[in-house]
Amino acid sequence: GAVVSQHPSWVICKSGTSVKIECRSLDFQATTMFWYRQFPKQSLMLMATSNEGSKATYEQGVEKDKFLINHASLTLSTLTVTSAHPEDSSFYICSAYVSGGEETGELFFGEGSRLTVL
Amino acid sequence: AQSVTQPDIHITVSEGASLELRCNYSYGATPYLFWYVQSPGQGLQLLLKYFSGDTLVQGIKGFEAEFKRSQSSFNLRKPSVHWSDAAEYFCAVASTGGFKTIFGAGTRLFVKA
Numbered sequence: 001g002a003v004v005s006q007h008p009s010w011v012i013c014k015s016g017t018s019v020k021i022e023c024r025s026l027d028f029q030a031t032t033m034f035w036y037r038q039f040p041k042q043s044l045m046l047m048a049t050s051n052e053g054s055k056a057t058y059e060q061g062v063e064k065d066k067f068l069i070n071h072a073s074l075t076l077s078t079l080t081v082t083s084a085h086p087e088d089s090s091f092y093i094c095s096a097y098v099s100g101g102e103e104t105g106e107l108f109f110g111e112g113s114r115l116t117v118l
Numbered sequence: 119a120q121s122v123t124q125p126d127i128h129i130t131v132s133e134g135a136s137l138e139l140r141c142n143y144s145y146g147a148t149p150y151l152f153w154y155v156q157s158p159g160q161g162l163q164l165l166l167k168y169f170s171g172d173t174l175v176q177g178i179k180g181f182e183a184e185f186k187r188s189q190s191s192f193n194l195r196k197p198s199v200h201w202s203d204a205a206e207y208f209c210a211v212a213s214t215g216g217f218k219t220i221f222g223a224g225t226r227l228f229v230k231a
Contacts, residue, residue, distance in 0.1 A: 004161075034218065043208065043223045044162075093161055097217055107219055109154075109161035 002028045004096050006110035013084055014118055021079045021113045023094030029074035030096035034107070035067075038091040050077040084117045091115075120145050122211050122222035130228040131199050139194040139225050141209030151192040152210040152219065153183055162208065168192065179203070204229045 003026040013019050023033055031052050036044040048069050049057040056069035066088075068080040081088050091114050095107040121144040131137050143149055150169050154162040166177025173185040183194045192209060209222040 006161075032217070036221075041226075044221045046218065046220065049218060091159075095162075095219075099217075105150075105217060106164065106167070109163070111161045112159070114159070 002026075002096065002098055002108040004030075004094065004108045004110040006092075006094055006113050008113060009111060010114050010116075012116045012118065015085050016083055018080055018082045019084055019115060021081075021092055021094075021115070023077045023079070023096070023110050025075045025096045025108075028096075028098060030077075030098065031074065032097040033071060033077040034095045034097065035069060035077070035079050036093045036095065038093060038112070040091075044093060047079075081115065084115070086117045089115055089117045120149075120211050120213070120220045122209050122220060124207075124209055124222040124225050126225045127223070128226040128228060130230060132230050133201050134198050137194075137196045137199045137203070137227070139207050139209075139227070141192045141194065141222060142190050143192060143209070143211045144190065145211055145213075147213070150212045151183075151185060152212070153177065153181070153192075153194045154208045154210060154221075155179075156206045156208065156224075158205075165194070165207075199227075199229055201229045201231070203227060 005024045007022045033050040035047045038044045047062045050069045050071040052071045058064045071077040093112040094110045099105040123142045152167045153165040156162045165181045166175050168175050168185045181196050206224045208224045210219045212219040
C-alpha cells in the first residue's frame with residue numbers, strides 16, 4: 001500500500017515557539033491531505049483539508065492562524081503550530097487521500113507526531 | 119450531519135474467544151464505512167471498508183464487518199482473537215470513498231491470556 005511519512009515523530013518545544021510537522025507521501029502523489037488531532041484516549045478530530053496549490057480548508061473551531069497548513073507540492077503538506085502553548089500538546093496525524101475512482105478511494109495515514117509544549 | 123457512535127469505550131476478551139465491536143452511524147445517504155486499527159503511539163491502519171454490494175465485507179487480519187442498513191450499524195467481528203489484536207479500533211464514515219472521514223470515539227480492545 002501507499003506510504004505516508006510524518007516527521008518528526010516526537011517534538012518538545014517551549015511555550016511561545018513555533019513547530020513544523022511534515023507529512024510526505026513517499027510513493028505516490030496526493031492532491032489532498034487531511035490533518036487530524038487526537039487527544040489522549042480520544043478519537044481523531046479533523047482539523048483541516050489540505051489541497052495542493054491552494055489554501056487549506058479548516059473545520060469549524062480550528063484557528064487557521066494558529067495552525068498553518070501548506071501543501072506546496074503533491075508529496076508534501078506541512079502543519080505549523082504557531083506560538084505553541086501547553087494546550088496545543090497533542091498527537092497530530094496526517095492522511096493522504098488516494099482516489100482510484102469512487103469505489104477505491106482510500107486514506108493512508110502517517111505514523112503521527114506527538115507534540116509536547118512545555 | 120454525519121456521526122459515528124461506538125458505544126463501548128473498552129472491551130476485554132480472552133485470547134481465542136470471538137469478538138464483536140459495535141458501530142452505529144448517522145448519515146443521510148448511502149455511507150462509505152470503514153474500520154481502522156491503531157496501535158499505541160502510531161497511525162491508523164485500514165482493516166476493511168464498505169462502499170456497496172455484499173453487506174458482509176472481509177478485511178485483513180481475519181476481521182469482517184456486516185453492514186445493516188435497517189439498524190444503521192457496521193459491526194466488526196473476528197471469530198478468534200489473538201493477543202496481537204489488542205489495540206484501539208475506530209469506526210468511520212465518509213461521504214465518498216474515504217474523503218473527509220469522520221471517526222467514532224474508538225473502542226479499546228484488551229486481550230487476556
